[in-house]
Amino acid sequence: MSVQERKERERASRERLIVATARELAEQQGWDAVTTRRLAERIEYSQPVLYSHFRGKREIIGAVALEGAAEMAAALRAATSAADGPRARVTALARAYLDFAERNPAVYDAMFQLDGGLAFAEEDTPEPLKDGFAALLETLAEVAGDGVHPALFTEVFWAALHGLATLTRAGRLPPAEAERRVELLVSRLAVV
Amino acid sequence: MSVQERKERERASRERLIVATARELAEQQGWDAVTTRRLAERIEYSQPVLYSHFRGKREIIGAVALEGAAEMAAALRAATSAADGPRARVTALARAYLDFAERNPAVYDAMFQLDGGLAFAEEDTPEPLKDGFAALLETLAEVAGDGVHPALFTEVFWAALHGLATLTRAGRLPPAEAERRVELLVSRLAVV
DNA sequence: ACTCGATCCTAGCATCGCTAGACAAGTGAG
DNA sequence: CTCACTTGTCTAGCGATGCTAGGATCGAGT
CATH class of the missing domain: 1.10.10 (Arc Repressor Mutant, subunit A)
Known part of the structure; x- marks a missing residue:
């Protein structure tokens, strides 16, 4: 045995x-x-x-994606827990998200760009992915504003971050003003 | 001859x-x-x-991307010119953008997801791409708000649209509430 | 009519993801 | 301790990919 x-x-x-x-x-x-x-x-x-x-290369990519999702969730929670007040937390969250994407481009690709054969927003979504979304939701729910569903707000905010991350890394956005874009995004989307 | x-x-x-x-x-x-x-x-x-x-498959993808960019710019201008008032124009712009991405997924991939060997946000950016950004800028400059650089605002808005487009199509966001996400995005980002 | 250059195709290279079948090593029974 | 057998691993190969070299063919201009 x-x-x-x-x-x-x-x-x-x-x-x-x-x-x-x-x-x-x-x-x-x-x-x-x-x-x-x-x-x-x-x-x-x-x-x-x-x-x-693994069944094939796709599943290997998927495994890297899951590992990355868990790390990202941890990184987001670490960043937000060190900030005081809803607004500061959201800013820290956004910075941590973009920072993770920039420092782990291949992992970020595995999570969102490549086909890792993973399900999303469905019943059989793997736990790390759901937890990653939850990490976003925890902080963003505070600033969704009255009458706005926190999950919907999180989706929009997340999409904006994802767009910034991918477009910046693909050379579509000049990296110089990344910080100003974050500030603009947070100041407009978040209701404090 | x-x-x-x-x-x-x-x-x-x-x-x-x-x-x-x-x-x-x-x-x-x-x-x-x-x-x-x-x-x-x-x-x-x-x-x-x-x-x-073409030098290779990449350049073929790039050619499709350029064609798509020109079409998208035209579609955006057509949509905004049919709307009255800044707010309505921005909403129409966002809908047209997401609609184009949904109806031409392969072209959208060629433009932003795949490597078509195209330069962006640089000196030698091809004309159709610059014009596509210009089409966004024309409408979005009206609602950037005081003290906010229109180009920076356009970049953020564009990133949000891009994120919504890609995440939705990749199955990361439930398609059902797409319209509500657009409304939320416009109402928060645009300063009327 | 004939030469010669431009144009196009056949055939092939290296590499890719993936798999079948041979082979060896380690297992448990007698 | 020996031996059949399961389990695990490797060698070799398949079809398909992007791309290219070199020969054949066709048409233009003298």
Whole structure:
């Protein structure tokens, strides 16, 4: 019985290695460079091993996305808990969100840009994703304003952040004035 | 001399055919289905012909994006010119933007999601893209509010629309309440 | 009518995600 | 301790991708 447990531990450990390596490779050289061959070589196993853990490349991306969602949720909560007052919390939230996207571009892509085979806004949405939305909601509900559904407000605010994050990183928006855009967004959307 | 002109016309015509076919194929079956082989087969030429017009698949995507940008700019201007008053114009603008994204998902991807090798917010930004931004700016400048740079306001508003468009289409936002999100966005961001 | 240059196609390269089948290592029974 | 067998891993290969080299073909101008 103990033998089997050891094997399961080793399997789980190797699965974590795969996800961590995929993420590392993606951050270093972009997702295009994350091929099953390169990934297999880095973890020092052959390609088919990947398919004994994941159904395919999509699922590996999905695993990175889930890991990232959990981290992001933690980062958002850490940022907001250090701020005083609703308005300051929202600003901190927005900055933390954009900061996470900027510092973890590959993970952010896995979460929102690429197809990781994940469901959203539905019954079977994975827990980390729901929790990420919850982290946003906790702070944003305070400033939704009267008669506005907090979830709806969160969706709009989130969409704005997502737009800023992606357009900035794609070179569509000059990075210089990022901070002023955040201030404008918060001052207009948030009802204090 | 006339012979050469005819050849140039034919070349230009074939180039339009390539772009139109790529777009059509992408809208029908998604960009993944747009392979150089399939595209070549549809235009009834061999693969290498594509490379005598474009440097590679990226440039073809870029060409579709430019075509789309011009169309979108026209659609935005048509929508705003039919509305009375700044507030109504902004609402019409937002609806037209999201409507375009929803009805031309592949083109929208070419413009903002995929790598079409296009420059943005820089010196050598192609004209249709600058004009698309200009179309947004024309209407949004009216409601930027005192002391807010119109271009900065446009960037934020645009980012919010882009976020709504992409998140909705990716299934991240329930489509049911799209209209209410637009109303909330406009009512908060626009200063009338 | 003939030459020669432009134009286009056949064939192929390296790489991709993914899988079948051979092979080895470790397991538990006798 | 030996041996069949399950479990796990690897080698090799499939079809498809973007892209390119080199030969064939066609038409224009002398």
